[in-house]
Amino acid sequence: MITDKGKAEGLQGLNIFKITRGNGYLNFFGNSINVVDSGNFSLAKNILTSQKSCKWFQKGVTDLSEKFLNSLSEGDIVSVLENGVVNVLWQCNSDENLLFLTDYCNSHCIMCPQTQLPNIAHYYQQAICILELVKDTPKYLCISGGEPTFLKNEYLTVLSMIKNKFPNIALQILTNGKNFADFAFAKNSVLTSPVDTLYAIPIYSGNPELHDEIVCSKGSFNKAIYGILNLYRLQQNIEIRIVITKKNYRDLSNIAHFIYWNMPFVFRIAFMGMETHGAASDNLKEVWIEPVEYMKYLQEAVLFLNDRMLNVSIYNLPHCLLSNELKNFAQASISEWKKSFLYVCKNCSKASICSGVFSTSINIPKGIHSI
Structure with missing residues (x-):
């Protein structure tokens, strides 16, 4: 922000x-x-x-x-x-506007970039006020938190307002997916949202125990999977997000196999570099691993899914750190307001398509160089 x-x-x-x-x-x-x-x-x-x-x-x-x-x-x-x-809550000239609905989350991921605040605050009414003031229809919009679905009625109210005001908008909802294990709520969310809605849900391992350890909440894996399956039953677009950490980098191939055999219907699978801010910076020794150390595991997982015709992308990793086999999967995914480049990137030929690095991170990956 x-x-x-x-x-x-x-x-x-x-x-x-x-x-x-x-x-x-x-x-x-x-x-x-x-x-x-x-x-x-x-x-x-x-x-x-x-x-x-x-x-x-x-x-x-x-x-x-x-x-x-x-x-x-x-x-x-x-x-x-x-x-x-x-x-600044809304930029008219940006395609990256986001409505932040709440600080609260019913998971407590050890690498979450959000700052862990002692007092929980909700911003549903703020989001409604923003939507009242916006005049021009944006192409894209994102809903985030915390867990944006925490107060279900308030969440549905915001969704309804978006649908009524911008019925053709491309909406992305960043959620841990657990509340969608309730089919009735999942159905209400779908009925209340624009047609072009994407649910971005993290799965950090194909092993339920490891996923729950990373999110610090028992039972989270099963709830997230049920949520994904309910949204699939309701014919929604779903993106699976995997943030790569010291905890799960050796498990990336297993995650890829789990997704292929159990959720081949998802719209996209995104492997993500870490933003070392908030809880991630607090737990840095526990979660940080250099991208160069996990690149072979990432390549194996990405190519496995790609070979089976699944849509796979890589977010938040500089172009120069990726192997030649992975470069075409990279997306310039970091929001403009927190994207930066190092001095060594000044004359890089790939800067226009590179994600850059997080200006908010306390750790910058090693090995970044100009191409």
Whole structure:
């Protein structure tokens, strides 16, 4: 998330605003999170500015960086806290917008890049407010958390709003899949979502005990599999995601075999490099392994699935670290706001199609070089 902090005046709590430009400043017109009305914005002088002081405005945030302000466009949506923190929640010129619904998750994956917070917060109402303010139909949208389905009714409300407002959008739901083991809930999710919806669900091993150890929650493997099967019964597109860690890198071939023999119907299988942030950074010694050390295991798993005509991809791994046999499977998958390249990548011929590395990670893979 793109964020900055300045000095707030006249603001209370959490406010959601839509950016407009005028008078040489970035004006944010809109409503607080508690009152949603996407039309007829008042002309109150709400501004974001880099100036140290600006006496004429009624409420706003000063002392923001020019870089942050220049990154904002007409129609972007931001949250503004009374402590001066401004978070960009929606970028009109981006195909990578995401609705974050909750901090809570009913799994506790040891390599989760989310920061583990002591206080659980839910953002379903914030998501509804964002959707009220968005005017133009985006091509893509992602729903995430935590576990976005944690509060089922609120989750379904957000889905329904997306479907009604953007019926033709390509929607991706990042979920651990466990709540979809309840067939009635899975059916309601499908009926409430746009036709072009993809459920991205992680399976970290074909061994239930190892999967449950990685997610730190007993019974998770069985629930996730039942969830996947229910979604398949409902004719949904499903992506299986496998984050590669020290815990499971030797098991990649077994995972590939398990998927082929039990879930050959999935839309895509994605093997993913790790983002060492949040819980992953806290458990670094337990989960981190250099990509060069697991490349032969990855190649075996990917080629096994590809040879059997399954759709397989590699996410979050720089092009230069992959063997020649794997390069065509790589996707530039890291979101633009947290993608970066090393100095050595400056003149690389593959930079335009490379995932780069996570700017949020505390560990950068060894062996990155220019091609």
